[in-house]
Amino acid sequence: MGEFIVKALDGVTLTINRGDFTAITGPSGSGKSTMMNLIGCLDTPTDGIISIDGEETLGMSEAELAYIRNQKVGFVFQQFNLLGRINALENVMTPLLYSGIGVKQRKERAKVALERVGLADRMRHRPNELSGGQKQRVAIARALVNNPSILLADEPTGALDTNTGLQIMELFEELNAEGRTVVVVTHNLEIAMKAKRQIKVLDGKLEA
């Protein structure tokens, strides 16, 4: 299969293929946040079907949705949403903890992910000891660590200055080049242009 079929938001059908780099744009209130929540399995549609890797989320329990999020989705947020009391490495290890992976492997895989985003020397730092760009890199490492089917970024540059934002987008481009499926939700058209494919949401409908 290898497809994401989203049929949502007033009769919308959207397919995201494996290896895509898609930007979902639209003004606030357009429905793009709802779309992101649906793709990320944080929410289920009142009507319609969402299928990730061939698994339909309709009628799933909270625990089953949590499992899908853990295994298939890597979230990156505007406000980073790192856990403040633990260091970068432990933050990146957290999704693996919920997968039931042993501590030794958790640490190894988290290190690899942090090295991938260029933060090998910041592993023991707590979030408040990191710059905004570094925090977002930790968040990306955390999203990557469980090898999800999709990287889902909600305004990932929204809290960063232009330069840092562009660096983060470059990182997404690299990750996409490595074969990862990336979806970026943003209202910033310049950022959206970094993606291979742009989808506009307006009033709950898709515009080509």
Add this chain to the structure above:
Amino acid sequence: MIWENIKLALKSMASSKMRTSLSLLGIVIGVASVIAILTLGQSATKSITQAIVEGGLEMVTIFPIRTEKASKEFTEDFGDRLMSNVDNIKTVLPVNSNNAIIRFGQNSTNATVSGVLSSYAEILDYESSEGSFFSLADNMAARQVVVLGSEVAKELFPDGNALGQFISIFRNQAKSYQVIGIMKEKDASFNLQFNSSVYIPYNTYAQRFIKPTIVGSYVVRVAEGADALEVSDAITEYLDATIGTDAYRLFSPASLADMAKQITGTFSSFLAAIAAISLLVGGIGIMNIMLVSVAERTREIGVRKALGASPWTIMGQFITEAIVLTITGGIIGIGLGTLLSYAVANIVGWSLHVSYASFLFAAGFSTLVGVFFGWYPAMKASKLDPIEALNYE
């Protein structure tokens, strides 16, 4: 996972130390008072029973009451009858006692004069320091000989040299007795004041001192290895059946110790139950702080859910935090309670008897408090909607 949860809980506790310690206070005070009460209760029981046991657990004393029926039953052969009807009795010693003034030269003192058999000293492990206790022959011949308790000896013969001297015992008229022995000091067994007594042969007492209408008391020595409590119960049963409940009084250190144990046991259980109420109050404090903690960390809960934490996982995290909180309080409380017991026992002069069972009880109870009062906040956390939680400011 459990270990991760414990680490998280400790980190969260460490992040707001003041709040953590204040919310722990209730549990700490509750556990400390339960521990102190149970420990001190046990120590009190131990020291009270020890005082009674020192008097000789293996003795049971029967005091006949001067009634017509009793005077028929409590005769010279009562001991033989008792022994053939109740098991595990080594000996029954009849004793007659009365107070009298005793004089040697210018010295005089008030003492208990006891007429006893020659085997009395040996059976009660009562040893002489000078001379010896009187013999069977002394008793048979009703000789006017006397053995002095240590205090009496000191009063009458401050310079020693008592053996062979003649002392006067006054009762209506003075009679003189020759001192043939002085006894070592011996702790009083609640009804036997050894040191302030003098002993004369049983027959001498009856024939030459006071003719008793009824035997004053019987000292029953329980057979070695037998349970004194059972024997004293058996004696009570036998006497009640044959002579009647109002014809005698029975003193048994074993049953006294048992009674003391029951009274202090009931009393300290009662106090501990009251102290346990403060544990309940402490538990409510824990619930309060956990609710605050869940509200504060709404966003964190949202993030964890987005990363794949199931409702049960979140529940586990917060329940663990509540349990770690209460167990920490429990451990501090156990330490504090033990310290407090130690201080009180030191002041009052009891030997401290630490009750490890109460440690287990306190630890178990505080875990239970954690689970019980942590349940609702943890459930609240687990049911949070991930989208709302993520957008919580």
